[in-house]
Amino acid sequence: MHLTDTHAHLYADQFNNDREKMLQRAIAAGVTKFFLPNIDGASIDGMLAMVKAYPANCFPMMGLHPCSVNENYLAELEIVEQYLTEKKHDFCAVGEIGIDLYWDRTFLEQQRIALRKQVLLAKQFNLPIVIHTRNSFDETFEIISELNDTNLKGIFHCFSGNHEQANKVIGLGGFKMGIGGVATFKNGGLDTLLKDIELEHLVLETDSPYLAPAPHRGKRNESAYVVLVAQKLAAIKNISIEEVAEVTNRNSSAVFAV
Numbered sequence: 455m456h457l458t459d460t461h462a463h464l465y466a467d468q469f470n471n472d473r474e475k476m477l478q479r480a481i482a483a484g485v486t487k488f489f490l491p492n493i494d495g496a497s498i499d500g501m502l503a504m505v506k507a508y509p510a511n512c513f514p515m516m517g518l519h520p521c522s523v524n525e526n527y528l529a530e531l532e533i534v535e536q537y538l539t540e541k542k543h544d545f546c547a548v549g550e551i552g553i554d555l556y557w558d559r560t561f562l563e564q565q566r567i568a569l570r571k572q573v574l575l576a577k578q579f580n581l582p583i584v585i586h587t588r589n590s591f592d593e594t595f596e597i598i599s600e601l602n603d604t605n606l607k608g609i610f611h612c613f614s615g616n617h618e619q620a621n622k623v624i625g626l627g628g629f630k631m632g633i634g635g636v637a638t639f640k641n642g643g644l645d646t647l648l649k650d651i652e653l654e655h656l657v658l659e660t661d662s663p664y665l666a667p668a669p670h671r672g673k674r675n676e677s678a679y680v681v682l683v684a685q686k687l688a689a690i691k692n693i694s695i696e697e698v699a700e701v702t703n704r705n706s707s708a709v710f711a712v
Contacts, residue, residue: 455699457684458487458706459677461550461584461611461632461659464512465490465500468663468674477508480677484699488677489710491515491550491584491611494522495533502543513712515549517572520565520586521557527564531571538579546710548576549584550611553594566597573601576608582709583608584632591619602626607709612636612661614644624655630705632659635667635675638686648690653701657709658683 459480469476480488488508490501492515505512516537518530538545551572553565576583585608587594599622607628613620614636623629633656637644648656658680660666666675667682681695684702688695 455484455696456487456703457483457485457680457699458489458658458703459485459660459662459680460489460609460657460706460709461491461634462488462662462677463491463493463664464488464662464677465497465504466663469676473504476676476678477511480680481511483678483681485677485680486511487706487712488512489515489546489584489706491519491547492517493519493550494530498533498537505543513546513710514543515547515584516543516545517547517549517551517584518568519550520552520554520568523561523565523568527561527568531568534572535575538575538581545581546712547582547584547608548572548579549608550586551583552586552611553590554586555589555593562593566593569594569597570601573598573606577601577603577606580605582606585610586612588612591615595619595622599626604628609657609709611659612665614642615647617647617650620647620651620655630655630657630709632657633687634659634661634683635665635671635679637683637690638667639671640668645686645690648687653687653691653693653698654705656687656702657706658687658698658702
């Protein structure tokens, strides 16, 4: 059985002391594909170094994270466009992009502009998108639905919304919902929602080093823990973990074409 972690920041500083061992733990657990979302210009070198070290396992994205959108966002967007245009690296998606209103709304308009620009870049280069919607589903969905077409596809990363929002994602046609550690949280509510969502609409993720699943909640997350998410999803659906792996792997392959 093989599993896919569709969203993991494995180049993050939190892994500096044991990155290779962490990756080997994941591979030993059956997690063999790791999709790496970019943050901003400062994270590119570390991400590409991981891809160079593990070309059969690690697949990079290129994008500007909404939390890195500030006064300098236009220069950061130029970096994203430059990397995509030069095609020196085989990026699997434009991501992680979106809107984040968890802390404040200071750069909301700049985040909207950055999101729109990056979706258009994804369409230009025929790449999927990986979307961040923390405290911002409605604002983000408005732009995605406006720019959606029959070729656009991607993942709503760390989905933790309600039934109405899930149906909106499904209605777009080419999008999946990324399910991670939140599904394992006691009284989190996501398990109830997942009972009603067909497995064909879901992919697995960790968002490592963040949002570790139970029983590791509050500690550093790592890709080996995607197994715990798969086990939880299997229990919710009353199916085998092998079926969860088969379907979610197929779903991720449909998005990333890897």
